[in-house]
Amino acid sequence: xxxxxxxxxxxxxxxxxxxxxxxxxxxxxxxxxxxxxxxxxxxxxxxxxxxxxxxxxxxxxxxxxxxxxxxxxxxxxxxxxxxxxxxxxxxxxxxxxxxxxxxxxxxxxxxx
Amino acid sequence: xxxxxxxxxxxxxxxxxxxxxxxxxxxxxxxxxxxxxxxxxxxxxxxxxxxxxxxxxxxxxxxxxxxxxxxxxxxxxxxxxxxxxxxxxxxxxxxxxxxxxxxxxxxxxxxxxx
Numbered sequence: 001x002x003x004x005x006x007x008x009x010x011x012x013x014x015x016x017x018x019x020x021x022x023x024x025x026x027x028x029x030x031x032x033x034x035x036x037x038x039x040x041x042x043x044x045x046x047x048x049x050x051x052x053x054x055x056x057x058x059x060x061x062x063x064x065x066x067x068x069x070x071x072x073x074x075x076x077x078x079x080x081x082x083x084x085x086x087x088x089x090x091x092x093x094x095x096x097x098x099x100x101x102x103x104x105x106x107x108x109x110x111x112x
Numbered sequence: 113x114x115x116x117x118x119x120x121x122x123x124x125x126x127x128x129x130x131x132x133x134x135x136x137x138x139x140x141x142x143x144x145x146x147x148x149x150x151x152x153x154x155x156x157x158x159x160x161x162x163x164x165x166x167x168x169x170x171x172x173x174x175x176x177x178x179x180x181x182x183x184x185x186x187x188x189x190x191x192x193x194x195x196x197x198x199x200x201x202x203x204x205x206x207x208x209x210x211x212x213x214x215x216x217x218x219x220x221x222x223x224x225x226x
Contacts (some may be wrong), residue, residue, distance in 0.1 A: 030211065032211070032212050041220075042219060042220070043204075043217035043219045044155070044202070044204075044217045046214050046215070046216060049212070066114075070195050087155075098143055098145035098162075098167070098168060098206065098215060099157045099168050099170070100145075100147075100155075100157065100215060102147075102154055102156060
């Protein structure tokens with residue numbers, strides 16, 4: 001079973017920030033949180049990951065709460081091309097295994 | 113650097129046949145994982161290979177098998193195909209399987225079983 005829970009769907013206006021929440025209350029201390037997205041019928045695309053600290057890259061920012069029970073992916077200026085299913089994943093066993101457990105993800109619809 | 117490549121991209125088979133799918137990881141990556149994606153079950157982990165050895169396995173019947181070659185390329189095989197095996201099969205590669213490493217996915221092979 002997925003260790004993470006996400007809202008099934010969200011809308012965002014084009015040009016605005018999209019904030020996608022994820023709960024991972026059972027995550028252990030050495031387990032990373034990863035975010036991927038999947039645009040229809042394509043392979044999942046890696047976005048960002050983190051362990052304890054907030055992270056930022058050219059695509060997004062990841063805010064992890066101090067207790068590590070939840071996180072938020074932020075797309076600062078959403079475009080129509082950001083419409084996709086977003087997956088928040090906490091791999092088993094400190095990420096040493098290749099087993100990513102995908103939940104249902106959040107379908108983000110960016111609207112003009 | 114080239115990404116993960118998968119061949120073929122599309123495949124049509126009939127029930128009872130077998131199929132072999134191929135995955136070439138990113139250059140230098142030694143770990144390859146396979147996933148199945150169906151509308152009903154979503155994305156499910158099949159198995160992971162590292163240095164030619166299966167390191168982890170998901171909950172799939174023995175009809176699903178795989179292997180990895182010395183150049184890290186991987187194949188998965190499905191024997192005695194069933195209609196329910198119709199799916200998008202994805203492979204992902206990562207460097208060496210350590211903590212915090214990222215898996216990068218290929219475009220997938222779409223298999224249709226008739």
